[in-house]
Amino acid sequence: EVQLVESGGLVVQPGGSLRLSCAASGFPFNDFSIHWVRQTPGKSLEWLCLINKRGDVTYYADSLRGRFTVSRDNSQNSVFLQMSSLETEDTAIYYCAKEMRGTQFVSFDYWGRGALVTVSS
């Protein structure tokens, strides 16, 4: 069974940093790109970034302004999202999602349950 499990969601103060993890199982992890998507309370989905299967190609949403960094460790079947200079507007549920085989970028066939990040003083 394919599973993605996010962890690391916390309450953090504005200006702070946080690292989210996404632990994957049930599929050949190093064959797939992984994306991060967030959802602010009561609002739409927002794509954040992706990392390719080898971890040597990444793409980011321009709105992040260089504050987030995605990485992966294929030996641990994990993807990480390092977030810095956090703002109250970053308060959201953060999902990691697996890209579907043979598709390009926008087909996410498995999602985690999400990790809640709250940025508040």
Added chain:
Amino acid sequence: QSALTQPASVSGYPGQSITISCTGTSNDIGLYNLVSWYQQHPGKAPKLLIYEVSKWPSGVSNRFSGSKSGNTASLTISGLQADDEADYYCCSKSLSHTGIVVFGGGTRLTVL
């Protein structure tokens, strides 16, 4: 403001068909046949319904169908059921500097 425009809400009666539109530009929907649709029930993660405009992932009902014309993609749900009540999001690859993947603002479907 989301890059792709969807109606905020649609509604229909059980058994009816409804269509949700998703309007983009010549830099996303109009450029690529890379549109996907997701269903999200409250408190749950999104679920992939349609990929590459009109293809079904394994296990998804063919009551859900997708299409595209110009810069607008559409999701049609036929034979509405109570469990179809959810939020629906479109997604497209984009050439925009804002990001290579863009989502719509979401549409709340109410089954009357």
